[in-house]
Amino acid sequence: MASQLMCAPDSDKENSIAIISTAVPALQSASLSNPLYYLENFQTVIRWVLAHHADLLLQDEQALLVQLLNQSEAGQAIVARLVMRKGELFRRDTLAYDEIPSIDDALHELAQSDWVDLEPNLDAHDLYRLCRRAELHTLLSDAGYGFAKNIRKSELFDPLLELGEEQGSRILRDWWPDNSIHIVGLRNGALLERVRLMFFGNLYQDWSEFVLAELGHQRYESVEFSLQSRAFKSRRELDDYIAIHQCQVRLFEEEPVADILRDCPSQLGNPWLEHRRQRMMFQLAQQAERMADVDLAIHIYSNNPLDEAQVRLYRLQEKNRSDIELMLVQLENTLLNIRRPEPRLHLSRIAHRLRRKAKLATTAPVKSIIPTHHFQLVKGEDRVELAALNELAKEEGVVGAYCENTLFTGLFALLMWPVLYAPLPGAFFHPFQAGPADLFRPDFAVLRQREIDARLGLLKTGEYRSAMLACWDAKQGIACTLIHWPSLPKSLLEHALAYIPAEHLELVFRHLLSDLRNHRRGMPDLIVFNLNQHTYRLVEVKGPGDRLQDHQRLWIETMLAAGLPVSVAEIRWEDAP
Numbered sequence: 001m002a003s004q005l006m007c008a009p010d011s012d013k014e015n016s017i018a019i020i021s022t023a024v025p026a027l028q029s030a031s032l033s034n035p036l037y038y039l040e041n042f043q044t045v046i047r048w049v050l051a052h053h054a055d056l057l058l059q060d061e062q063a064l065l066v067q068l069l070n071q072s073e074a075g076q077a078i079v080a081r082l083v084m085r086k087g088e089l090f091r092r093d094t095l096a097y098d099e100i101p102s103i104d105d106a107l108h109e110l111a112q113s114d115w116v117d118l119e120p121n122l123d124a125h126d127l128y129r130l131c132r133r134a135e136l137h138t139l140l141s142d143a144g145y146g147f148a149k150n151i152r153k154s155e156l157f158d159p160l161l162e163l164g165e166e167q168g169s170r171i172l173r174d175w176w177p178d179n180s181i182h183i184v185g186l187r188n189g190a191l192l193e194r195v196r197l198m199f200f201g202n203l204y205q206d207w208s209e210f211v212l213a214e215l216g217h218q219r220y221e222s223v224e225f226s227l228q229s230r231a232f233k234s235r236r237e238l239d240d241y242i243a244i245h246q247c248q249v250r251l252f253e254e255e256p257v258a259d260i261l262r263d264c265p266s267q268l269g270n271p272w273l274e275h276r277r278q279r280m281m282f283q284l285a286q287q288a289e290r291m292a293d294v295d296l297a298i299h300i301y302s303n304n305p306l307d308e309a310q311v312r313l314y315r316l317q318e319k320n321r322s323d324i325e326l327m328l329v330q331l332e333n334t335l336l337n338i339r340r341p342e343p344r345l346h347l348s349r350i351a352h353r354l355r356r357k358a359k360l361a362t363t364a365p366v367k368s369i370i371p372t373h374h375f376q377l378v379k380g381e382d383r384v385e386l387a388a389l390n391e392l393a394k395e396e397g398v399v400g401a402y403c404e405n406t407l408f409t410g411l412f413a414l415l416m417w418p419v420l421y422a423p424l425p426g427a428f429f430h431p432f433q434a435g436p437a438d439l440f441r442p443d444f445a446v447l448r449q450r451e452i453d454a455r456l457g458l459l460k461t462g463e464y465r466s467a468m469l470a471c472w473d474a475k476q477g478i479a480c481t482l483i484h485w486p487s488l489p490k491s492l493l494e495h496a497l498a499y500i501p502a503e504h505l506e507l508v509f510r511h512l513l514s515d516l517r518n519h520r521r522g523m524p525d526l527i528v529f530n531l532n533q534h535t536y537r538l539v540e541v542k543g544p545g546d547r548l549q550d551h552q553r554l555w556i557e558t559m560l561a562a563g564l565p566v567s568v569a570e571i572r573w574e575d576a577p
Contacts, residue, residue, distance in 0.1 A: 035099035036073070041210040042080040043069065045199045053198045056235050061191055067113055074106035079115055079186070084207050088189045089126055092182035107184060119171045120185030124164030127175065128157055130183060136160065139176045194238065201231030201429040201437055203245055209432040219478045221421045223428045231429045231437065233270075240265050240273050244280050251280075257288045257296060272426075272441055278306050285312065294320055307343035310334055314350045328354045340515050341554050368557045370548075371567035379573040384543035385525045388569045392539065397532035399495070405523045406487035408508050411496060413482035414468040415458065415509070417475060419451045420482070435481035440517035456509065459502040468497060482520075495529050499536040507562040511555075522551035524559075524566055537565040544572060 031037060046065055054062060068079060077100045082090060095103055110116040122130070131139065133153035140147065145159050167174070172183055197203055209218075232238045243265045250260045261284060268274040285300035294316060301313035314331055321327050331351050338344050348365065355362040377387050385402050393400050401407070413420060420435055421428075424447065427436035438444050445452060458464040472493055477485055512519050524538040538559065540552060548556070548568065559566045 036077055038084065038207065038210075039073070039077045039080045041207060042083075043076070044210075045207075046195060049195050049198050053230065053232075056198060056232060056238055057194075061194075064114075064188055064191060065195070068115060071113065071115070072106060072109060074100050074102060075109045075113075075115070078103065078106050078110060079192075080207075082116075082184075082186045083189065083192045087129075088186040089120060089122070089130060090184050090186070091130055092184055095184065115187050117185035117187055118182075119173070120183060121169045122172055122175065122183065123169040124160045127164075127172075128153075128160055131181070135179075135181065139179070142176060142178065194242070197238065197241065198230075198232065199430055200432070205432060218432075220432055220434065221475070221478050221480070222431070223421055223433070224423045225428065229423070229425065229429055231426070237270050237273060240268055240270070241276070244273070244277050248280055248283070251283060251287060257284050257291065257293065257300075260284060261296075261300070271443065272438060275441060278304055278309070282306055282309050282312075285309065289316070307338055307340055310338070311343050311346045311350075314347060318350055318354065324354055324358045328358060328360075340518070341558075342518065342551055345550055345554065368553075368560060370553075370556055370560070372570055373567060374570050374572070376572045376574050384546075384571050385541045388539065388541045388571055389526050389528075392526070392528050392569075395530070398528060398530050400526055400528040401492050402525060403487060403492070403527055404525050405521050406484045407492070407496065407527060408523055409512065409520055410483045410488040411468065411493075411505065412509050412512055413480050414471045414475075414493075415464055415505075416452065416455050417471050417480075419448050419455055420480070422448070422451065424448070434479040439481055444516060445513045452513065456506060459506045462502070464502065464505070465497045469493065496527070496536075499529050499534065504562070504564050507559070507564065511558055518551070519555075522549070522555045524552075524556070526569075535565070537567065540566070540568045542568060542570050 034040060046069060049057075050062065050065055057065070068076060071079075077097070078095070081095070081097060081100075082088075092107075095107075097103070100106065107116055107118065111118045127139070128136070133151075133156070136153065136156045137147060137149070137151065140156060140159055140163065143163055145163075147156070147159075172179060172181060193203070196206065200206075200209075232241070243263070247260050247264050251257075264281065264284070265277060268277055281300055281304050285297045285304065288294075288297035288300060289312070298313060298316050298320070301309045301316070304310075304313075314327070314334075317327055328351060331347060331354065335344065335347055335351070338347060352362055352365060375388065375391055377391060380387065382390065385404075389400050389402055392398060420439070422436075424436065427438055429437065436444070438447070458467055472488075472490060476490075524540040526539040526541060527536060528539060529536050540548070540556060542548065556566050556568070
């Protein structure tokens with residue numbers, strides 16, 4: 001086996017970070033030794049939101065939350081349990097919690113305060129989800145339908161829909177008078193979702209974050225929160241986020257794009273919400289493409305300034321427009337405003353093809369000559385990258401690592417750690433963030449330019465090595481969006497700092513900063529160190545039938561232009577003897 005180090009896939013006017021001095025109390029997860037740990041965490045979130053987001057809540061919403069905190073412990077625990085489950089309708093026989101005494105008494109208490117509904121209205125879909133096959137069979141039989149006893153549950157769905165169309169949504173007793181099933185409905189679920197959104201600043205994190213932290217499965221950097229540490233500054237921003245999210249849910253559920261489009265918010269004043277809206281609209285247009293609704297896709301792309309949307313727009317127009325010369329003029333004007341290299345490449349290719357169609361003078365794109373080495377290896381159980389690494393490491397004094405996109409992003413994070421976790425208003429909202437909320441937004445670097453320049457300055461003074469090693473020692477294992485810790489053992493870090501020149505690191509880091517979202521991918525698969533010659537090289541591995549993708553080629557060309565030692569290893573398999 002080859003020697004391997006690892007194997008793993010508002011700021012001020014001067015754009016300086018504005019640190020708000022007024023801090024708020026630290027948030028801590030409840031001890032799991034408390035059977036009601038989840039309730040304690042639930043209460044913590046509600047109290048935090050009431051204290052720091054009250055202006056985003058209507059008066060009746062505030063009153064409901066205060067009322068909830070004044071319910072009995074058992075009542076609050078039931079609400080906490082229900083909100084952490086899927087949906088808002090539950091069978092009573094599934095509500096059994098050892099730590100909650102007198103569940104029925106608590107449910108009646110909650111019913112009196114409008115937090116649960118003991119007789120919720122149910123439609124056919126609700127019944128199908130909540131009832132067992134035998135129960136649905138009896139319900140439909142009582143309604144006059146005849147079925148074999150061994151009928152599958154799925155075969156009962158259409159008759160249930162038919163019955164529902166006749167009588168609509170109603171309480172269970174009206175569906176089925178002679179039943180012994182008790183359904184409980186959670187009220188105000190939308191309010192509690194809004195509370196979760198205000199606390200986390202998103203809807204993909206949930207209450208389990210507290211538990212993961214308490215178990216030690218996830219550790220987070222401690223960031224000082226301020227009174228300005230909020231994702232949303234107004235009720236309208238909160239509503240806009242929810243509207244965008246609802247559109248995404250409907251898209252996932254494959255509703256017709258045209259129907260979703262009618263409910264999509266228009267252009268938003270908040271930059272990060274507008275960026276989120278644009279990305280959602282891009283997904284809508286992609287779905288329209290998949291459904292062969294070209295006109296609708298073109299319409300949506302045409303009103304989306306994202307680079308990716310412009311690429312898709314011109315690709316579709318190239319196939320469907322006949323006014324080539326006019327389109328070419330429009331495309332060349334668009335190119336003037338595109339800065340990112342990958343979309344520029346795609347659009348330039350379209351422009352080249354259009355010029356050829358229009359019989360205009362063209363200049364063939366010039367591809368950089370990339371150093372390429374060919375290897376014929378015996379195919380084994382290792383993936384192609386490891387097979388190449390083993391071959392390269394046969395040379396005396398050579399060690400290497402299969403690091404792909406993890407090495408340079410990890411090195412970047414170690415150098416930029418104080419920048420990543422600076423308490424910039426709008427960056428951190430709660431203690432369970434693996435990075436700033438705006439990490440992949442276009443203005444991330446602009447808002448932190450002075451601090452970024454100061455950290456890059458360490459590369460010129462030579463202080464970066466000790467700073468990055470100290471960061472690894474202090475922060476190893478802490479959740480960070482840009483670091484996969486198993487892929488960055490200390491031995492690899494030490495070799496990288498010893499063998500990669502500072503100017504090479506600076507080139508890579510600046511290229512990352514130009515588009516963090518997209519430049520995290522496409523970096524070479526392997527790094528190989530020659531301990532005898534005190535050199536390193538980067539290698540992109542391509543197996544049979546594989547070729548360089550655009551984002552990979554752009555990384556390699558950027559590195560070659562700056563003098564980094566990078567090449568491609570093309571692998572061909574030979575039969576084992």
